[in-house]
Amino acid sequence: GESVGLHLPTLSVQEGDNSIINCAYSNSASDYFIWYKQESGKGPQFIIDIRSNMDKRQGQRVTVLLNKTVKHLSLQIAATQPGDSAVYFCAENVSFKAAGNKLTFGGGTRVLVKP
Amino acid sequence: DTEVTQTPKHLVMGMTNKKSLKCEQHMGHRAMYWYKQKAKKPPELMFVYSYEKLSINESVPSRFSPECPNSSLLNLHLHALQPEDSALYLCASSQSGQGTSLTLAKNIQYFGAGTRLSVL
DSSP: OEEOSSSOOEEEEETTSOEEEEEEOOOTTOOEEEEEEEOTTSOOEEEEEEETTOSEEEOSSEEEEEETTTTEEEEEESSOOGGGOEEEEEEEEEEETTTEEEEEEOOOEEEEEEO | OOOEEEEOSEEEEOTTOEEEEEEEEOSOOSEEEEEEEOTTSOOEEEEEEETTEEEEEOSOOTTEEEEEEETTEEEEEEESOOGGGOEEEEEEEESOOSSOOSSGGGGOOEEOOOEEEEEO
16 A cells, blocks of 8 residues: 655555556646656666657556646556565656756655565 | 766765766767755756756756766766765766657666765
8 A cells, every 4th residue: 555654655565466656747848757766776767758748658567647637647567576666756857948858856656565 | 778877986075075976978968967866855956968068057056066078978066065965966868958859768868876975
């Protein structure tokens, strides 16, 4: 289940089950969204991305869903494995023509996979 | 190869010291970024370099001074830091330097492992 408090929200999931991580974003001008995975002692690692004119994109064992009406993004991980234990961040991108891209990260969700 | 290399991995410095963090990528990326990450928090953008020019400065204090000597290197010069500046400093790069490309892959930011900085 999920717990929210002073620490990172945590999702505990049984190995082999599917995981769903949710994210709310705030900026209507965001044109691109990315999910990152961050393991302890490492930098964020790209998982999957989606453009704002899409509502679903699938990768290997992962699916990202985008609902622009309610500004909601989700990451689904199929058949969760112990190696999936990490903190997951969604990030929204706003592009500035001359200045480049500005990525704003959500608060993060810790996923703990139980054997 | 999607590697962004950051040195040093760990740095301890006093409030009067001057030090530099280094970041290197050889993917031909034209945009490079500095982020600051406190424990249990998401990364926060500090600076964006696009085609070797500073394009975004997120109101970062002047005790942090970025430098982009060439398209592969990004430095962050530190001077007179405060204990609250202790954090993980992350460097990232992306292929696209301007706007969101129609090719999704060009927008992906690839991160280094970070430099863990402690200010005493």
